[in-house]
Amino acid sequence: MSPFFLAHGLMRGAYVSTDALCTVGNYLTRGLVFQRYQLMTEATVVVGLYIGVIMIGGAWIGRRLLDRLSERRFLRLIEALLIVCGLQMLLWPAR
Numbered sequence: 001m002s003p004f005f006l007a008h009g010l011m012r013g014a015y016v017s018t019d020a021l022c023t024v025g026n027y028l029t030r031g032l033v034f035q036r037y038q039l040m041t042e043a044t045v046v047v048g049l050y051i052g053v054i055m056i057g058g059a060w061i062g063r064r065l066l067d068r069l070s071e072r073r074f075l076r077l078i079e080a081l082l083i084v085c086g087l088q089m090l091l092w093p094a095r
Contacts, residue, residue: 001019002019002078002082003082005018005019006078011071011074011075012066012069012071013066015074015078016062020059031048
């Protein structure tokens with residue numbers, strides 16, 4: 001989704017917010033599927049809550065870092081991460 005967001009001119013806060021909204025939609029869909037097929041156990045919920053708390057902390061730290069970046073540096077950082085992730089998928093594909 002990142003190239004699509006960048007192509008539409010989303011930068012910094014707008015980019016991160018839009019990506020977060022799509023991620024929440026993805027997690028809600030997964031939760032519904034898990035619930036539908038009775039895969040949502042107590043352990044799954046506990047792990048999800050732990051991950052949620054960690055994500056909130058990460059979002060708080062990320063916002064502080066994002067406020068310090070210029071739009072140009074932000075774009076370079078996102079592009080570098082996309083290249084690294086693309087190379088990772090090419091060089092070490094999931095099995």
